[in-house]
Amino acid sequence: MQIDTIKKPYACDMCSSSFPYPSSLKRHKQTHSGTKPYTCEVCGSSFSEKSHLKMHVRVHTGEKPHSCQVCGSSFSCRSSLKSHIRTHTGERPFCCEICPSAFSQKFSLQIHMRTHNGDKPYRCQICASAFAHKFSLELHVRKHTGQKPFACDECGCSFSGKSALKSHKRVHTGEKPHSCQVCGKSFSRAYHLKVHMQTHTGEKAFSCQVCGVGCLHKSSLQIHMRTHTREKPYPCEVCGAAFSRQFSLQIHLRTHTGEKPYKCQVCAAAFSHKSSLQIHMRTHTGPLNTKQTCYRNSKKESAEIYRDLPKEEP
Template sequence: MAFIKEESEEMKFEETLRVKHEETEEQTKKGESEEMKIEETFRVKHEVTEEQTDLMVLKKESEVINEMEEKDQFKKNDFITRETSFSCSQTEKTLSQKKTKNKVTRSNLICQQCGNGFTLKSSLKRHMRIHTGEKPFTCPQCGKTFAGKGSLDRHMRIHTGEKPFTCPQCGRSFSNKGHLKVHMRIHTGECPFICQQCGKRFSLKGSLKKHMRIHTGEKPYTCPWCGKTFAEKGSLDRHMRIHTGEKPYTCQHCGRSFNIKGNLNCHMRIHTGEKPFTCQQCGMSFHQLENFQVHMRTHTGEKPYTCPQCGKTFTQKVNLNRHTRLHSREQLYTCPQCGKSFNQKQHFVDHIRVHTGEKPFTCQQCGKGFNRIGSLNGHMIVHTGEKPYNCQQCGKSFNRKGSLNRHMSVHSG
């Protein structure tokens, strides 16, 4: 029994040793594992530290490089700024010197009469001709003189017929470059000159200047014979022919002459039979636009012209003008040959033919000539047998108004 007990205790002791040995091994393994973990942690930390160190080194190197680049850029910019500043300063200094030089030059070349300054002596010399009236350049063909050689060269093209400036669109040629420039506005539609009062546009500066007289009422051209004023020189020139009797426009068919080209154009329609203006209400046709417009007032009853003295109205301006002369007793048209005066233009024109013997109105049936259209119309009744003048008391008819007037004395005694 004692032997069995001792054997059992020995087994327990061995088991205890085995268990302790396993615990020891387990602890050893656990210690190794923990040591490995510590080593791994240390290794990872060391790698992170190395990586951070490398990054810090790179960052530091990058900052150094950037700092160096900034310094270089600053130096470069500073150099450019200083160079630009020096360049601007030098330019300003040069311009200032040039201006000073020009001022000195201009101060030495000043017109003593008007104060204008010039950079060239030749420019001052040409300018002085404005004050002296000198014209040293003479046309060898017509003797006309000019102040500048360029003006003479342009004038010579009148004699030579040279037209060196050609329109690229229509081929029309001009002797003057300025004329071509103005002509080109026809194609481009350019109207650079604008009326500030009504907004109307013009292609020519001269046209705008003439238009402005409508607003200002200016009439700078005065007739030396009767004192009548005009806004345009062309209107004065046409008016002067009333006094001089000049008629530069002649009909090639009948030889009749006119003082205005528009009147010749209207007259030509008598030969051609053209009547381009037709009334849409009654079908009546007219040679002249003005006559057509006057005719239309018979339908509308319009009388746009009013006498400022008595208030009487008229369909035509010419009738108003004729009427106002009754108030003023004005005799506007004077015959240069006999001195007789007339207040109506047509009476003056008819009278002039007494001196010239002109008979422009011819009967197509018998060839008889007349100096007035009214005489021709009265003559035509002889051929037609028409008697348009009737006596209101006895009904007798006459072919002339004068015959009717004489007949009326029979009734009146």
């Protein structure tokens, strides 16, 4: 007899569930009352059903009596083995009723549904940000704590998430798995490819709400907004001058340090600005067509620096 033909005359008066036996109904009602009469002698955890306690004890004993006949992997409970078998068969019985997505586990479908209903049950206790996934909350909390548990075994750099470490390791390996289908250029991160694609489509995903200017990057929009807010978060520790961009501060600091990183390969003359070196090179090459470009670059670079300098009081 098939299980779905068995009569279920014992109905729960608190929900729509029904059961074939009085004992099954009794166990079910414990989920409503919160009663957990079965306690683990090792760690004190309590359970509403004896079978749940039996499975839990295997966490302590390490017992995994359910084995996969395909690959030999072992599991502590039969349901875990059943889910695992689907990795071999490709079966995905849990289908989304809104989109074509299908999943091998019911839990995965429940998580997926949050992309449709906007449910975000995991909340940060520090800043109240909400997340659809528990691991997303755990990753977010590390921004507050500064915890970076994933370290690179090549250079020692640490990261808050495993995916960030995986992307970083490509700096050492040179791997660039994300390729542009238009021009063939490759990138180490999917996000970098996404930004690159905008150079082909002309799309500028980040728009200024004040003047409508479009930017390729969120960081570029944040820098642009300072032209409206007049915010200058990068102060010089020597003279107090403040700048809207870190790059402008770095150039300004050379007026104090005397650093001249741009060196002429012909006469060894050195300069603090790249544009100054370009202008200087004309003394060796002659007045080429770069004259206007050099002047324009120099003018632009100087304007960016002096724009950020504090204005003198009248």
